Amino acid sequence: MTIEISSGITESTRNEMRELAGRYPNPRSALLPMLHVVQSAQDEVSAEGIAACAEILEITQAEVTAVATFYTMYKFSPVGKHHIGVCINTMCGLLGGDAVYEKVAERLGATHNGPSADGNFWLERIECQAACTHAPVMTVDWEFMDDVTPESAVGVIDALAAGEEVWSTRGPKIRDFQATEHTLGMASDELATEGNCVDAKMLAGLMAAKGSNNS
Amino acid sequence: MKLTPVITEFWDDPSLYTLDGYRSHGGYQALAKALKDTPDNLISTVKDSGLRGRGGAGFPTGLKWSFVPQNDGKPHYLVVNADESEPGACKDIPIMMANPHALVEGVIITSFAIRANHAFIYIRGEVPEAIRKVAYAVKQAREAGLIGTNILGSGFDLEVTVHAGAGAYICGEETALLDSLEGYRGQPRLKPPFPAVAGLYASPTVINNVETIANIPYIIDRGVDWFRQFGTEKSPGFKVFAVSGHVKRPGIYEAPLGITMRELLDYAGGMRDGSEVKFWIPGGSSVPMLTAEHLDLPLTYEAMAEAGTMLGTGTPMVFDQTVSVVKAVTRWLEFYKHESCGKCTPCREGTYWITGVLEKFEHGHGTETEMDTLNTLCGQIAGRSFCALGDAAATPYPGAMKYFSDEFKAATHTSADEQFDPIKSYVFSGARV
Ligand SMILES: Cc1cc2nc3c(=O)[nH]c(=O)nc-3n(C[C@H](O)[C@H](O)[C@H](O)COP(=O)(O)O)c2cc1C
Ligand code: SF4
Ligand code: FES
Numbered sequence: 001m002t003i004e005i006s007s008g009i010t011e012s013t014r015n016e017m018r019e020l021a022g023r024y025p026n027p028r029s030a031l032l033p034m035l036h037v038v039q040s041a042q043d044e045v046s047a048e049g050i051a052a053c054a055e056i057l058e059i060t061q062a063e064v065t066a067v068a069t070f071y072t073m074y075k076f077s078p079v080g081k082h083h084i085g086v087c088i089n090t091m092c093g094l095l096g097g098d099a100v101y102e103k104v105a106e107r108l109g110a111t112h113n114g115p116s117a118d119g120n121f122w123l124e125r126i127e128c129q130a131a132c133t134h135a136p137v138m139t140v141d142w143e144f145m146d147d148v149t150p151e152s153a154v155g156v157i158d159a160l161a162a163g164e165e166v167w168s169t170r171g172p173k174i175r176d177f178q179a180t181e182h183t184l185g186m187a188s189d190e191l192a193t194e195g196n197c198v199d200a201k202m203l204a205g206l207m208a209a210k211g212s213n214n215s
Numbered sequence: 216m217k218l219t220p221v222i223t224e225f226w227d228d229p230s231l232y233t234l235d236g237y238r239s240h241g242g243y244q245a246l247a248k249a250l251k252d253t254p255d256n257l258i259s260t261v262k263d264s265g266l267r268g269r270g271g272a273g274f275p276t277g278l279k280w281s282f283v284p285q286n287d288g289k290p291h292y293l294v295v296n297a298d299e300s301e302p303g304a305c306k307d308i309p310i311m312m313a314n315p316h317a318l319v320e321g322v323i324i325t326s327f328a329i330r331a332n333h334a335f336i337y338i339r340g341e342v343p344e345a346i347r348k349v350a351y352a353v354k355q356a357r358e359a360g361l362i363g364t365n366i367l368g369s370g371f372d373l374e375v376t377v378h379a380g381a382g383a384y385i386c387g388e389e390t391a392l393l394d395s396l397e398g399y400r401g402q403p404r405l406k407p408p409f410p411a412v413a414g415l416y417a418s419p420t421v422i423n424n425v426e427t428i429a430n431i432p433y434i435i436d437r438g439v440d441w442f443r444q445f446g447t448e449k450s451p452g453f454k455v456f457a458v459s460g461h462v463k464r465p466g467i468y469e470a471p472l473g474i475t476m477r478e479l480l481d482y483a484g485g486m487r488d489g490s491e492v493k494f495w496i497p498g499g500s501s502v503p504m505l506t507a508e509h510l511d512l513p514l515t516y517e518a519m520a521e522a523g524t525m526l527g528t529g530t531p532m533v534f535d536q537t538v539s540v541v542k543a544v545t546r547w548l549e550f551y552k553h554e555s556c557g558k559c560t561p562c563r564e565g566t567y568w569i570t571g572v573l574e575k576f577e578h579g580h581g582t583e584t585e586m587d588t589l590n591t592l593c594g595q596i597a598g599r600s601f602c603a604l605g606d607a608a609a610t611p612y613p614g615a616m617k618y619f620s621d622e623f624k625a626a627t628h629t630s631a632d633e634q635f636d637p638i639k640s641y642v643f644s645g646a647r648v
Contacts, residue, residue: 023376025290025333026416031398032381036340057398070400071381073340085341089302090500090546091459091532096641127384127550129341130299130308132459132532133466135642142343149643170312171344183343184379192351197312197344198226204466205456206226208482209218 009052013041016186017056028057035068036185040178043078080119082160083177084108085126085139086153092128096149097136101125103150104138107157120161122177133201134169141180143168146199170197216474218482219445219453222429223469226313232348234355237316243361245436249324250369257328261431263439265451270296270387270424271499271527273450273516282411283329283419292420293326293334294396294410295428297349298380298387300339301499302550304528306457307425309467311338311345314429315352319375321428323361324435326373329421333374337386337396340379350377384554388602389422391556402558403602426455446472450515450526458483460533461490461642473518476531477510487642490535494618498527500547501607503614504540524614537639539631540619544611545573551608562605565596569612576623579630586623590616 017034021027031053038049045068054061068074086101087093093101109117112125131137134146138153145156146169159166166174172194183189200207220226230236237243249257262277283291295318299307311318318336326334336353338346353375356362364372378396385391386401393415395401414420430452434442445453450472456479459465463484470479476495486492492507497514502525505512512518519526534543552566569592575581589612597609616623625634638644 026397028398029378029396032340032395033379035381036379067398067400071340071383073382088546089550090543091303093546094534094538094543094637094640095460096643098637099641126341127553128300128302128304130305130339132303132305132530133457134305135459135465139341142341144342144344168344180343183347184340184381187346187377187379188350188354189347192232192347196229197348198229198231201464201466202223202309202313203227204464205218205468205470205482206220206223208464208468209220 009038009041009046009048013037014052014056017052020185021056028059031057031064031067032071033185033187035074036181039074039079040182040185043080043178045074045076075122078115078119079122079177080115081176082120082174083122083124083139083141083180084157085124085129085142087127087129087131087135087137088125089128091132092135092137095135099150100136100138100148100153104153104157107154121157140166140168140174141177143171143174143180145169168195170199171195216471216478218468218470220469221433221453222310222314222317222426222455223467231313232315232352234316234352234359237314241436242316242432243320245432246320246323246361247367249327249435250367250371254328254330257324257435260439261328261434264434264442265448266427266430266434266442267450267516268424269426269430269454269529271301271501271525273526276423276427279411279423280325280329280421282409283421284412285330287419289418290333290416291329291331292415292418293322293329293331294392294415294420294422295322295334295336295425296387296389296392296422297336297338297345297425298392299425300384300387301501301528302547303459303496303499303532304457304530305459306455306467306528306530308342308345309457310425310429310455311349315348316356317429317432318349318425319352319356319362321431322375323356323366323373324431325421325423325428327371331421332372333376335396335415336375336377337392338377338379339386340381346377346379353377383556384550385556385602385604388604391602392422393420400556402556447513447515447517449517454514454529456514457530458533459530460495461487461535461537461640462533463487472515473513475511475513479514479531480510480533486533486535490537493534493536493538494540495531495533497524497531498529500550501603501610502527503610504618506618523617535640537635539635540615540622541573541576541626542631542635544615545570545577545631547611548573548608551604555604555608559601559605561596562600562608565592565605566608568592569608573612576626577631579626579628579633581623581627583624583627586616586620
């Protein structure tokens, strides 16, 4: 399935934002999801997007901006096609994430929280992703790429750059940053049945309990 | 002690995340049973079970529910804390990905018990796979009449909203989470009033961790006696432990509370070849570290407290002799500095200063005087901050000094990377079995 994403804050985007506002007893609760929808439409939190949030929620643009700037997932310049995160918190970083980050930054010609030389990627040193069992962890458009090495991480970037099909290690086929932002904003998509997100590490205890772990 | 897969029992069934898959293993029987009971009885049952919150603090769950005023005419809310961002914690996200219906069934039962008609599941935004699996489970439950109006003919109505955060560790703190869920910057609120009295939209609100809520269907279905046969008097039940680090088989291990770290290590295949435990942390970077001499302590709330640490999230991180304690602690402080919400001065300024001094040590430029400076700084944050993030930030350094002061002394002349070649800690290049 494909998600249609237009370039501006169109009427259909506004309708999604209004739908979100309607999900909560108090519409303002929808602000974070609405900002994700803005990023899904515009690849960043644009001035136009902030204005749309303010108008729909009947609050000031300054109030929207104050919220948007608090949260690290919102970006204020275009992310490009793919967001690349490399976890450098203690577990991942020390188990090799530092080396992964270095190689990926070199490959992309990017620095922390900024675009690649060609503008197609965004690189970020990210904090613990609740996946330390799978350290070192990378994310592509926030989908898990577990147990990476510097080589495998650069391989993923090369494949993405070449437009090849890339799968999350515990999730669906990689789409792009804007598509993930749509998933986050609407808090759903059609991909729940795609890919297998339960891997050997998540089953380690169960297999040990069943006595079938003989290594 | 034997492993006891309960929440994780059927994770090898690839259809478990679907309604049919979950039902084929007895799913939603507990809900049918609960809806025939009364809310007050359900709260009593959970109280009797002794279940303690799995979000880190271990607060008794039934007791928390009982704080919600009844017949007060206000709407009540259930908010599930699925923000899992504590460094080292990695068990709620796997639960939501593999067994989302256990959470959803727990949400419905809990909402009925606390008389809430709207529940929210606040999931950190950085994990779309958990969000889509939970959203799918909610959708299937709604289509089957398990969410919505007059659930299973009981007259009970419930709406469940899945909500994505946007990257902020502090939003795991329960009152910051509420502000975030109301569409504001996620900054903690003053307590009291506690959320049970004035929470979401100033209404009575229960906030529980994912794993806490995922326990509920099993307790209701199988009973208090069954639950209490696991664990200890003060720490009843089982725990989804997530073991990470230099072990042969990092992963999810569900076991009774009271299992030892040594036993968990055994199940995890032991340490990687040629390596031994240097330090480990029972549950998230916010609790003090332990060493090899503590491997035989039972992993319970009480035994960990006696050892000067906490069970926390119950997700042990295990590091071997290749790791620099100075570097590990510095990295954690860089995290707290980054995540400090800025609301109060001790934490906002203190994390900044501690991190700056620690970075000097990491580069081999610390001084003996600055070791005291760090102690003073930590002392000025702990107990003086607006929320527990500040206390957490003041934990790693004193915790490390208790066992590894020599390493900080050495860091007055030799950098962490010179003391410990970082490459030796890496798990690739064939180092992991
Ligand atoms: C900085 C900070 C972050 C926290 N993050 C989480 C979290 O991600 N998930 C969680 O369940 N509890 C977290 N907590 C604890 C919550 O404030 C709260 O105690 C917990 O959600 C209660 O649920 P429980 O009683 O089921 O454990 C955090 C606390 C602090 C101070
Ligand atoms: S302790 Fe830190 S995170 Fe908590 S309120 Fe103060 S500044 Fe914010
Ligand atoms: S430290 Fe990287 S996922 Fe936890």
